[in-house]
Amino acid sequence: MRTVLALLVFVFFVSCTNTNNNTNYESRDYQVFMRDNLAGTHSSAMDEEGNYIYEFEFNDRGRGPELKEKIQLDVNGNLSTIEISGVNYLKDSVSETFSFSNGLAKWNNNSEAGEKTTDGSPFYSSINGTLGDNELLIRRMLASEHQSITLLPSGSARISSIEEITVDSIPLRLVEITGFGFTPFYQWIDSNDRIFATVSSWVSIIQEENVSLLPDLLEYQDKKEDAFFASLATELTEEPAGKLIINNVSLFDSNKGILVPHQTVTINGNQIESVVSTTTNIDENAQIIDGSGKTLLPGLFDNHCHVQKEDGILHLAAGVTSVRDMANSMELLEMKKQFDENSNVGPRVVTLSGFIDQKGPFAGPGLTISNVAEGEEAIQNYKDHGYQQIKLYSSIDPSWVKPLAKKTHDLGMKVSGHIPAHMLAEQAIKDGFDEIQHVNMVALNFLSDTIDTRTPLRFSAVAEHTHALDIKSETFQEFVALLKDKDIELDPTVSIFEGMFTSKPGEPDPQFAAILDRLPIQVQRGFYSVGLPIPSDKEQQYKDSFEKLLEIIQELHNQGVTILPGTDALPGFALHKELENYVRAGIPANEVLQLATITSAQVTKMDHQLGSIEKGKLADMILVDGDPLEDISTIRKVALTIKDGRIYHPKNLYAALGIGHYE
Structure with missing residues (x-):
C-alpha cells in the first residue's frame, strides 16, 4: 500500500541542508507515529566538533529506514560535507555523500553521482536525508532575502507562506514550502526556528511531551490545506452553461468491448441525455466538443x-x-x-x-x-x-x-x-x-x-x-x-x-x-x-x-x-x-x-x-x-x-x- 507517502515525499525526497553554525544547538528526541501507533524515533544533536547529527528510524510492518546523518558547515554557514548511512524503506543499504570545497560541489548516492561548480550557496537535496535536513533548510530560507534557495542537483525551494499560531500557549509557525513535490508541504517550527512537529493523518513526528497537541496541529494544518485545494478546484473546473455535446467521436462500448465510430453524446447537467449516431442536426446552443480522431x-x-x-x-x-x-x-x-x-x-x-x-x-x-x-x-x-x-x-x-x-x-x-x-x-x-x-x-x-x-x-x-x-x-x-x-x-x-x-x-x-x-x-x-x-x-x-x-x-x-x-x-x-x-x-x-x-x-x-x-x-x-x-x-x-x-x-x-x- 501506499503507506507514509505524504511524509516520504519530504522525508526522503525533500531533504536539504543547513545554515549558520550554532554551538548552542539543543539536542532533541522525537517520536514517530504511524496513525496513533508509536513506530520509531528521530533525534537531532550536535557533536563536540560542531557537526549536526541526525538519526531516524521507524518500523512499518517490517519495512522502514534506519538512517544516520552527519552534516558539517564551513565558516560561511554553507554545507561542507554530508554523510548518510544505513538502510532505506525497503531495507536496502544506503551510502550518500556530499562535499563542497574550492568552488566544487560533489555528490554521490546509490542512484546518482555528479558535480557542479558553485559558490556554495545552493543546498544539496539528498535522496536519503532525515527530518533534520528540513529544519536546516527552513532556517536557511528564513535568513535569505526572498525566503527561497537554489538546490543541487537542480531546482529551487521557497517558503510560500508563514502563519503564526499559538497552540496551548506555545507560539508556533506553520511554514508552507514549495519546490519539492506536486503540492506544498508543511512544517511546524518554534520560536527558535527548530522543528516542533511534522503532522499528517498517516505519519507524524513530535517530541514526547507534545504528543497531546497532534490533533490541534492537524486541525490547523487541514484548514490550510483545504483552502489551497479549494482554490485550485475553482481555478481548474469548467462548468458547462448548458448542454455539452461531444460530436463525431469513436465511443468505447464497454458492455460489448468494441469501438463504435461516429457517435454523438449529449450531456445535460450531470447525466448522459443521449448517445446517437453522428448527424448534422446538432443543438447550436450547446457547448460542442469535436471528437474527431479521439476515443x-x-x-x-x-x-x-x-x-x-x-x-x-x-x-x-x-x-x-x-x-x-x-x-x-x-x-x-x-x-x-x-x-x-x-x-x-x-x-x-x-x-x-x-x-x-x-x-x-x-x-x-x-x-x-x-x-x-x-x-x-x-x-x-x-x-x-x-x-x-x-x-x-x-x-x-x-x-x-x-x-x-x-x-x-x-x-x-x-x-x-x-x-x-x-x-x-x-x-x-x-x-x-x-x-x-x-x-x-x-x-x-x-x-x-x-x-x-x-x-x-x-x-x-x-x-x-x-x-x-x-x-x-x-x-x-x-x-x-x-x-x-x-x-x-x-x-x-x-x-x-x-x-x-x-x-x-x-x-x-x-x-x-x-x-x-x-x-x-x-x-x-x-x-x-x-x-x-x-x-x-x-x-x-x-x-x-x-x-x-x-x-x-x-x-x-x-x-x-x-x-x-x-x-x-x-x-x-x-x-x-x-x-x-x-x-x-x-x-x-x-x-x-x-x-x-x-x-x-x-x-x-x-x-x-x-x-x-x-x-x-x-x-x-x-x-x-x-x-x-x-x-x-x-x-x-x-x-x-x-x-x-x-x-x-x-x-x-x-x-x-x-x-x-x-x-
Whole structure:
C-alpha cells in the first residue's frame, strides 16, 4: 500500500541542508507515529566538533529506514560535507555523500553521482536525508532575502507562506514550502526556528511531551490545506452553461468491448441525455466538443487507493473518475465529501474499506484489535459510517478470520485484504474472504505457511521462488477452481512488484519510467531507488518471478476470475502502467479496458450509474487522443476528463502540479 507517502515525499525526497553554525544547538528526541501507533524515533544533536547529527528510524510492518546523518558547515554557514548511512524503506543499504570545497560541489548516492561548480550557496537535496535536513533548510530560507534557495542537483525551494499560531500557549509557525513535490508541504517550527512537529493523518513526528497537541496541529494544518485545494478546484473546473455535446467521436462500448465510430453524446447537467449516431442536426446552443480522431471512454476505476487530498488532481488528469479506498483514516469521509462537492478536485470514492489488524510489532498503520470482540465492534462502527468493505491485514490471527468474516457478511459487507501470516489464501477463502489484495498473496499460497508474511518476506520470498511455479499444475488449477467456485476477486497491483523485483539503484522504477521526464525534478529523483535488495546471483530469477506474476493474472482472467485493476501507487500514472502490464500479460486491450470500466462498476455495485456511456447514466467519461484498443498506451493521452458533468482539462490539471502534459 501506499503507506507514509505524504511524509516520504519530504522525508526522503525533500531533504536539504543547513545554515549558520550554532554551538548552542539543543539536542532533541522525537517520536514517530504511524496513525496513533508509536513506530520509531528521530533525534537531532550536535557533536563536540560542531557537526549536526541526525538519526531516524521507524518500523512499518517490517519495512522502514534506519538512517544516520552527519552534516558539517564551513565558516560561511554553507554545507561542507554530508554523510548518510544505513538502510532505506525497503531495507536496502544506503551510502550518500556530499562535499563542497574550492568552488566544487560533489555528490554521490546509490542512484546518482555528479558535480557542479558553485559558490556554495545552493543546498544539496539528498535522496536519503532525515527530518533534520528540513529544519536546516527552513532556517536557511528564513535568513535569505526572498525566503527561497537554489538546490543541487537542480531546482529551487521557497517558503510560500508563514502563519503564526499559538497552540496551548506555545507560539508556533506553520511554514508552507514549495519546490519539492506536486503540492506544498508543511512544517511546524518554534520560536527558535527548530522543528516542533511534522503532522499528517498517516505519519507524524513530535517530541514526547507534545504528543497531546497532534490533533490541534492537524486541525490547523487541514484548514490550510483545504483552502489551497479549494482554490485550485475553482481555478481548474469548467462548468458547462448548458448542454455539452461531444460530436463525431469513436465511443468505447464497454458492455460489448468494441469501438463504435461516429457517435454523438449529449450531456445535460450531470447525466448522459443521449448517445446517437453522428448527424448534422446538432443543438447550436450547446457547448460542442469535436471528437474527431479521439476515443470516448467511461471514466476509469482504480480499485486500490489510499486517498489523500493531493491525489485527486492526479486521478482526474489521468482519466480516473472512480476509486476504491483500501484503508485510510476516518479523514477519508471528509475527503470524499470534498471530492463530491468539488471543493477539492477528485474522483468518486465508490468503496470505503475499513482497515483492521491485530496489535503487535508488525501491525499496519490503522485500527488494531486485541480480540475478536473488538474486531466485531470495529466492523459495526465501519458499517455505521457507510463503509462497504472490511480489509483484514497481515497480523490478524488466522483463527479470527472466520468469525470476523461472518460479522462482516451479516452486515452485508465484503471481506478482503492481505492473507494473514501463517495462513494460506486457500484457507482464508474458505473462512470467508471475498477478495484478495495483491497478486503476491496468490503466489504465497504455493509456498509454506511458515513464512512470516507480516515482514518483507511477503515480497522477497515471492521474488525468489515464484519463477518456478507451474500454473498448469493440478495444484494451481485446483486453486483456480476454488477462486471461481467462491466468486473471489483479485486486486493484483502487479506493477508495484515490477519495481521491487527488477530495478536496482540508479535505474528508474519501470512503473514510471515512461513519464519521469514530465515530473518535477525532486519527484523524479525519488524513483531511482525503489527495489528490494537483490542478490547479484538472483537478478534474472527475480525478473522471471515478476513475469510469472503476469502469467498468473492472465491465467486467472482467461478462466473467468474477476481481475480488478488497482495500483497502490502514484495516482493516475500507476493505473496506466497497470493496464499496460495486463496487455503485456496477454489480455486483449479491449478486455483490459472493460475491467477498468464496466467490470469495476459491477463489482462496486455502481453499474446502474457508471462504467458505460449510456443514456441516463452519470456523465463520467474521458476523451483520449487516439485508439487505446489498438495501442493500450494511448490511454495515457487523456485530452479531456468529465466527472459529474464538470469539465477538467488534464493539461491544466498537470500544470497546477508542475507536471508536463503528454503533448
